Structure formats: C-alpha cells, structure tokens
Amino acid sequence: MRIIPFLATVALLAACAPVSQKPDRVAEMEIKLTRLEQKQEDIEKDVERTNERIDRLTELISELRLEIERLKLKLITGVGDETPKAGKADKGEKGVAYTEKLPTTEKIPLPATGSLKEPQEKAEEEKEPEVEDAETAYKKAIELYSVKKLYEARDAFLNFIKKFPENKYTDNAFFWIGKIYQELGDLKRAEEIYKSLVDKCERGRLPDCNKLPDAYFQLMRINVDRGNVEEANRYYSILIDRFPTSDAAVRAREQKVLLGE
Known part of the structure; x- marks a missing residue:
C-alpha cells in the first residue's frame, strides 16, 4: 500500500516540472518579440529619414533644372530680359547676325581670271549642307x-x-x-x-511664321484655363480677324461653341 502514495507523489512532481518552465519560455519570447519590434521601428525611422533626404534632393534637382532652363531660354530666345530693345537696335542686331553668317560679296575673294559664276557656285554649295x-x-x-x-x-x-x-x-x-x-x-x-x-x-524677324495662328490659339487656351475670359477673347478676336481660314481659327470657333459662348 505504501507504493501507491509514492507513485502518486512522483507523478505530481513530473507534472509540475513543465509548468514551472512555461513562464520562462513565454518571458523569453516576449523579450525577443520586443526586440524585433524595436528593430522594425528603427528600420522604419531610417527609411523615413532616407525618403526625406531623397525628396529634398529631388526638389534641389528640380530647382537647378528650372534655373538651367531659364538661363537657356534667356540666352537663346531673349525671353526674360527686363526691357525689350528698340526697333532700331533690333535691326542693328539682325544686321550683325547676317554679317556673321553671310559675308558680303565684297569680302569674297575673286579669282584673277574667270567669271563670277565660280564663287557663286561655291557659295551655293556651302549653303546647301x-x-x-x-x-x-x-x-x-x-x-x-x-x-x-x-x-x-x-x-x-x-x-x-x-x-x-x-x-x-x-x-x-x-x-x-x-x-x-x-x-x-x-x-x-x-x-x-x-x-x-x-x-x-x-x-518680321523670322523668315516663316506658319505657326503664328497656332500660337494665338494656344495663348487663348491658356487664358481660358486660367479663367481670364477677357484676355482669351482678345486672342480669339486676333486669330479670327487675321487668320479666319486657318486650322487654328476653326479649332478656336469649336472651342467657343464647347464653352457655350
């Protein structure tokens, strides 16, 4: 009969042993989980800071690109100058440009013998390319x-x-x-x-202006988008009066119809 209480005691101790170890394992897992969550939070913060730096660099690149564009336009087209030059000065500049591009016949060396046809042909050959x-x-x-x-x-x-x-x-x-x-x-x-x-x-500073009607149409469109009706109507009137049969004028009339005007 003494054997039965002994076996019961042994069984009770065996059952209690794993139970005493479970809290330790749970605590260890919680610590690991906390560390992982902290690492994840740190990584997310690093990513956020990196994204902020990238956004700032993107803004700086955009600003530099815009500044380069302004300088290019000012250099090539003259857009951005504070005051337009007088008509006389424009003619003077145009004259200089022609002097640089096409020398006059006085500056073309003429051969001692032969007709004037040879230098003319040479000038035409140089112009074709x-x-x-x-x-x-x-x-x-x-x-x-x-x-x-x-x-x-x-x-x-x-x-x-x-x-x-x-x-x-x-x-x-x-x-x-x-x-x-x-x-x-x-x-x-x-x-x-x-x-x-x-x-x-x-x-009259360009040899061909076939895109002039389209330019007036786009100026009209820009002012329509801005809600500047008065300015849009001004460009519309110029386009219709001066280029009534142009494709741009046709599109302008359609635009007015669509706007209910």
Whole structure:
C-alpha cells in the first residue's frame, strides 16, 4: 500500500516540472518579440529619414533644372530680359547676325581670271549642307517629341533655334517648345514662349511664321484655363480677324461653341 502514495507523489512532481518552465519560455519570447519590434521601428525611422533626404534632393534637382532652363531660354530666345530693345537696335542686331553668317560679296575673294559664276557656285554649295542639317536637326527634335521624350525634345528644339535662328523651321521650333511646356504643366513658361514667337513674327524677324495662328490659339487656351475670359477673347478676336481660314481659327470657333459662348 505504501507504493501507491509514492507513485502518486512522483507523478505530481513530473507534472509540475513543465509548468514551472512555461513562464520562462513565454518571458523569453516576449523579450525577443520586443526586440524585433524595436528593430522594425528603427528600420522604419531610417527609411523615413532616407525618403526625406531623397525628396529634398529631388526638389534641389528640380530647382537647378528650372534655373538651367531659364538661363537657356534667356540666352537663346531673349525671353526674360527686363526691357525689350528698340526697333532700331533690333535691326542693328539682325544686321550683325547676317554679317556673321553671310559675308558680303565684297569680302569674297575673286579669282584673277574667270567669271563670277565660280564663287557663286561655291557659295551655293556651302549653303546647301546648312539646309540639310537644319531639316535633319528639326526632324530629330520632332521624333523626340512624338515619343514624348519631352525634356530631350525641348533641348533639341532649343539647340535648333541657337544653330538656325533664321531658318524656315525656327517658328515651328518656338511653337513646339511652348507646347512641351504646356504638357509639362508650366503654363507661365509656355505663355512666354508663345508671346516671344508672336513678337518675332510681328517684327518680321523670322523668315516663316506658319505657326503664328497656332500660337494665338494656344495663348487663348491658356487664358481660358486660367479663367481670364477677357484676355482669351482678345486672342480669339486676333486669330479670327487675321487668320479666319486657318486650322487654328476653326479649332478656336469649336472651342467657343464647347464653352457655350
């Protein structure tokens, strides 16, 4: 009979042993969990700080990019000057540009014998590659715009204007730069470009101004988007009065109908 109490005691001790170890294991797991949570919190803070630094760097890069754009536009197109130069000064500048590009016949050395046809042919041969280069450069810029590489296209058009300031495609280059800024959401810069194109065309400083009606239309659109009805109507009137049969005038009339005006 003594064996039974002994066995009962042994069984009770065996059952109590694991129970005494469970709190220690739970406490150990809680400590590990707390450490993991702390590590996760520290990592999240590091990620947040890194993201803040990236955002700040992105802002700085954007500011630098905008400043570079302003300097490019001021250098190439003259947009951003505080006061426009007088018409006489413009003519003087234009005269200088022509002197640099095309020397007069007095400066062309004439051969001792032979007719004047030889230097003329030579001048024509030298002029033809320039036309081809201009067309190629313009085509490349258009291709960049067509695949929506807007920044690359903008730079290509700016370089075109710098290299060919008085080419038949120069007005087109101005227009597409303005259109690019519109698509980038910079309406102020787009408006400056369109106004610069209008000014150059009105002063006769560009050989071709087939994009002038489109520039007036886009100026109208910009002011419609701003809610500046009076200014929008002013550009609309100019477009309809001066270019009534142009595609831009047709679109302008449709725009007025859609707006219920």
